[in-house]
Structures are given as structure tokens and as C-alpha cells.
Amino acid sequence: MTDILMPALSPTMEEGVLAKWHVKVGDTVSAGDVIAEIETDKATMEVEAVDEGEVLEILVPEGSEGVKVNTPIARLSGDAVAPAPKKADAPAEAPKAEAPKTEVPKVEAPKAEAAPAAPKSDDGGRIFASPLARRLAAQAGLDLKTVKGTGPHGRIVKRDVEAAGKGGAQPAAAATAATSAEPRKALSLAQMGIADGTYDLIPLDGMKKAVARRMVDSVQNVPHFPLFIDVEIDQLMAVRAKVNKMLEPQGIKVSVNDFVIKAAALALKMVPEANASYTPEGIAMHHNADVSMAVAIDGGLITPIIRKAETKGLAQIATESKDLAKRARERKLKPEEFQGGTFSVSNLGMFGIKQFTSIINEPQGCIMSVGAGEQRPVVKDGQLAVATVMTVTLTCDHRVVDGATGARLLQAFKPLIEDPVAMLA
């Protein structure tokens, strides 16, 4: 028998949602078959079988949240890979394989002991837990779905809840997140005058909960302040038209946002103090400008990253951003593709939004909000003129980036975006 363990989709991943099973008990799988989908805060990943064998048991039901990395999620017969323990002549202290059930003559093995399993969920999704375990879990705000049962037949007993509680990370992160994302004393909608039945309730998925938690945390913990600047993009539009014509045969189209990413990355290299993160130990000055670009997707938001954007050409940035956005919408991003940027760009220009201030994407020091490019009257050399103007807002974490630093970043950014040729320098 082989246990299939909850995979870590990234080095830092501690738990995830078992979003979907592609196999059921009795199915035969071979290496490479997709057996399940795992959802983390932001991505859904497919889990492939490494061994071959028959699915003996599904240990974690579909939809289980907060499944810790490395907990067994299913059991394969795996005869081909794991030779059955030969009991008769195994030394007594040999690694005690799962119960030598097959060879026990008279009495069948104490099953639960032989195979301590995660709380079974039959079709009704019922979790087997002792009354005390249920109460302790409720008191600790722990989701029993995340607790592995070690009692008879995999029943969750007191010691399991206590162990899970000690594990710290175990209390369903999502649940805690949801709580902290809610107002302190959450009144029900009915209490606030919105009658039941007058709305549809869409359950919170992992992404919704993650966004809620991260945004609340950020607004509560980070001292935000915005800086506004107008940039003229007539030259940019002209350059962009030329570039796109050139790139047309290759099927590449550079967007205004790609220019913004490039210009922001170069500006960050010029004002490295703005490419920084606050940590209790000190200010982390990032070596690269890894620019996160906010992508709206069905049911949420995700920020895939153009790594070392300062070193990349516009064509490459355009290609990458298109690919990232596409896979983001399919929720197929790998965690390392959306975790760990140093600066964010959010663009609502395509919706005609003139200007807006974004919430800091922790632990980044700044986020740039890009409004629509539009023709506006401008005064040039005392003359009224028309220019294509775009308002850019930089929201800063005041613990890292103070007003002057933020201003210098925008000062560096402005000439680059207004005259993209400068980016060649």
C-alpha cells in the first residue's frame, strides 16, 4: 500500500483545499494520471499519480479545506511499488508495516488501528468525531475536516483535536482568515435589515477568503498614503503603434500596461529605496524589480509576476504578461508565478477609470494604480493644449517609503513613460 500525500505546491505552502477528485475508490491509476486538484490561496493545481495501483481509499473528501501538506489524502494498492511486508520472518522490530492483516489467521485485525485514516466522509460527508472532540474543535474554532482522526475507525478523538490545536497552523487557516476578515461583531444580514430570501449567497472559496484576509490585514496594518501624478502618453502611443507594427508578424502586441511595467521597473532600479519591504527585522531592499500585475479573473483577483522586469524587453514583457493573464484566468498558475513580487501595478484604464488608489499588496512597499489615458486640456508654455494624459497613483507603505521617496520614484517614472525612448538609455 502507498499513501498519496498532500503535495506542497510551493516551498512555503502549508495547507490547501482538496478541490476535486478525478478518481474514485476502485479506479486504477498509473503514474502521470491526474488524480486530484488542489487549490491554494490563488491557484489550482493538478496532482498527478507517481505510483501505479488501485485506489483503495479516499482519505480526504472533496472540498476539504486546510489540508496540511504531507497528510495522506488517498491510499493506493501499489502492489507494484511497495512489496507486501513478509511477516513470518520479519524481525520483530522491523519497521512495522501497516497491519500484517492478510496473514492473521483467526481474528481480523483491529482495522482502525491498522489504518488510522483521516476522518472518513461517506457520501453524506459525515465526519466521525467524539462528542468531546466536536466540542473542543468548536471552542478552538478548528475545522474538523482538517483534523486527522486516530481513534477507532479513524474517529477524531480529543487527543487529535489537541494535537491539531498545538500544530498551530492546523486551525483551518481559511476559517480563521474568514473570521478576521469579518467585522468584529458580525451582525447577520437579517439583523441589518436585509431580509433572508432577498439575495443569493455565494459561498466563499479559497481565493475569496484569501483576498479578504490579505486586504483586511493590509488596510489594518499598513499605513497607506497615495501620491498622484499625471503623465502625458502621446509619445508613448506613437512608439507603441510603431513597435506593434514591427512585432505584428510575431503575433506580439505590446499594451500600455507593458510599458508601465517596464518603466516602473526601471524607475525602481533608479530609486531602489522604493523597491523595498517592511519586516520587523529591518527594511528588505530587493535586488530585482519583480513586478506583480493585478489580473481580474472570474471570482477574484490574482497578481502574477514579471520577474526582473527591468532586464526584459517590451516584447518579452508583452509575451509573458499575456501568457500569465491567460493562465491566471484558467487558475492554472503555479504558486511561484504569483507569490513573491516586490512591486505591483494595477490598471483600470480600460474601464475608463480616471484615477484610483490601490491597497498595498503586502509585503510590497508600493503599488501603482494606472488610470485611463484620455485627452485632456493641458497648459504648455502658457498655452492651452490637448494631450493624452494618464493619472498614475502610487500607494506607499509609510513604514518603508515616505513621501519624498515615493515622489522620487514617480519623478523617475514620468520621463520614462512620457518618452519611452528614454528607456533605452
Add this chain to the structure above:
Amino acid sequence: MAAEFDLVVIGSGPGGYVAAIRASQLGQKVAIVERENLGGICLNWGCIPTKALLKSGEKFESLSHLKDYGLSASGATFDFDAIIQRSRGVAKQLNQGVGFLMKKNKIEVIEGEAKLEKGAAAPKVVVALKAGGSRTIEAKSVMLAVGARARALPQIGLEADGDKIWAYRDALAPKKLPKTFVVIGSGAIGIEFASFYRALGAEVTVVEAVDRIMPVEDEEVSKAAQKGFEKRGIKFKLGAKVTKVSKDSKGVKVELEVNGKVESLEAEVCISAVGITANTDGIGLEALGVELERGHIKTDSHCQTNVKGLYAIGDCAGAPWLAHKASHEGIHAAEHIAGYKTPNVNSPIAGCTYAQPQVASVGVTEQGAKAEKREVKIGRFPFKVNGKAIAAGETEGFVKVIFDAKTGALIGAHMIGADVTEMIQGYVTAITMEATEEDIHGIVYPHPTMSEAMHEAALDAYGRVIHI
């Protein structure tokens, strides 16, 4: 030499023989070594023969209450020899039963005294055979279930001689019935013998070193038990330190120190019930480097000693010194040896005393909970308002339960009264299943039963008692 057995068990008490059966069920080839009687202390000199005697005493005593039930009989007497013979017969029957179980489970019984020597997978077992000669056995695992014996205190002259100073074996098979006793120690064993001999009319004084009897029980139970025993004519000396036990032609003199004052008691016979000593000597543990802890073999949660392949269970491996604890450990160790990764079950070990009145308890006492600074909810219910108890004329005693105030977990139960030793398992089950007050409140207890008091006590803890 290749291992002849998967497991050799040394000692065939309720720990050893049960372990042997379980191991055999799991496909292990098992031998059991016993130097005396199959069934150990429990069947031959402990739990079972005492219960036989106590039943005789109880039946005899009940004759004096016949009038309460509208009955009369005259000239009731007893035949002391017959009472003892009945008890020995019961022990014999069960001892043979164990022999049968060994055969049925294909467990080889080796009669003789075992010693351990250094071995390969596990220590070697060298048996001085009863039939003469010796046999060396190698096994993959060895389990010590050698039990314990009565503790002697030679410094103060408290050493059983089978004549005037008795340990439990003497008290279980005396040649004649003495008229006066001093029992030293008010634990379960001392109290049971006191209860038995008192029921047959002897004068009994129980000496206890601390200031209450049955010191492991809840204080309320100790108090009620003392009252119940005193009502039946047993006397107590509490807070009394025995300084010397001496014999003369008439009997024994027990010298005491009570609150700094010197006193003495005289009786025909002194029963010593001051605890037990584990049988850890003379089996070669020192040479193997087996770790001991306060006179008992030190084991981990799977009953493994610090020596490879060597397990220890039951009385020789520490408190509580109870047969069901020994059996439970035996089963767990056997499963562990057979390769099961069973986490040790979390069932609490209940303690029962089969005197009149009976006492049964499990989990923490109120004092224990206080010492641990646990917030508790306590409920009580007396049998004197329980319908069945009134109908049966058994209204002595009460039920007391202790819940953890925060979680509602049942953490202790204490009962005194008729048949409470049969009822305590209800609470043991509840605790093992991790029931909360809600579950127990929801249980429908059959009416009329004494067990309804268990329900009421649990209700009382939450201000919901019905019948008071």
C-alpha cells in the same frame, strides 16, 4: 539458534495470559512460563477468591435483615471451612479455565521459574523447570508479566508468618476463624478483608496512616464509606502510624502513634495490607540493565522497556495494581509486538472495592481536580431517593460526578452503594467515548434501576436534577 517463538510471556496472571491469547490470535507463536498457578494472583489469590468470600459474608449478613423484607428464618449459621473451600474451588475452576484457553489458542505452557539472560532480538529466557532441569528459549519478543507480592515491613515486625500475621494469601485460606483482627491498611484489599471477617462476626479494627480511609477515593466517598463500615461494626484508627508489630502466645500487639500519642491494639491476628512489591528481583533484570522506576519496571506507552525486545505489563510495571489494567496493557503490548501501530487506548482505569457498601470510581476526585486548578461542575444523587434502591432496601450511598466546566467532558465519577461496581462501567464507557454532559443527559436510563442515579447525578451537575 533461531528464535523458537515469536513471543514468550513470563507470568500467567490476567496480564500475561490475556497477552498470550491476543498474540496468538494475531498469528504469533507464543509460549507462557508460570512458576506457580495459571491465572496469577488475580484468579488464585486475589480478585476472584476474595469476591467468593465476600459473597458468602454478604449473604450471611443479609440474613440479619430478613425481617425488613417480611421474612424470617431461624438458626442461621455458617461453616467457615465450607466458605473457604468454596472460594478455593472457584479459584481452581478459573485456573483450569486458563489452562483450557492456553490449549485452545495453541500456547505452550512451560511450568517453571524464568530468568533472563542477554540475547539477540530479545533477552534469552532460561527456565528452571518444575519437572527438573532447565530450558533455554529464544524468542523475538519477551514480555514480563511477573506481577507483585504483598509488601512486608520487617523493620517494624510486619512480616506475614501465616499464623498471627497474615498477608492476603493467609487471609484467603485460613485454617480457623479468629475472633479479633487488626487490619493494617485501608486500601481495597484491607477493606475487603475487614468487611468479610466482620460479616462473619469478628471484631475488626482497621489502622490507616492518613486521616481518612480509602485514601485514593474522593473525600466524600471516604467519609460515607467509613460511616457505612462503622455502622456494621468495623472500627477505625486514622492518622495512625504503626511503629511495631509484636507477637505473643495469645496473638499480636500493634503499637501505634496517633497524633504524637502512643497507643496499642491487640488482636488474635493482624492482616497486613500495606501495599505490594513488584516481582522484579531474581530474574536477571540488573544484568540486562533493565531500567526501574520506584521499584517497578519502567516502560513507554507501548509497554516497552529500555531493553530491545523486552516488554513489561501489569503489576510489575507500575500502578494502578489492578487486573483489568494488566489485561489491557497485555493486549496493547501483544498488538504492538504483532506489528500494529495502535495508539494506546485512552480508557480510564476504574477502581472497585467489593466491601459492603461497595465503592467504585473512575477519573479524578474533586480534590484532585482542585489541585490541578480545573474548573469543574459537580453533581450528586443519593440512592435514598432512587425508586429501585428503595424497593430493594438498598438506599445506602450516592453517585457523584465531576465534569470539566469548560468542555463538559466527564472527568470523574465516584459511587458508593449496592452494586456500584457493576454500574461504574457506564461512566467508563462514557469517558472512553469522550461523552460530554449533553450526551449523558440525553441517554435514556431504564427504569427502575439504580443506574438512574447516574443520570440524575449528571443532571444535577447542570442544575437539572429531576427527583430532588
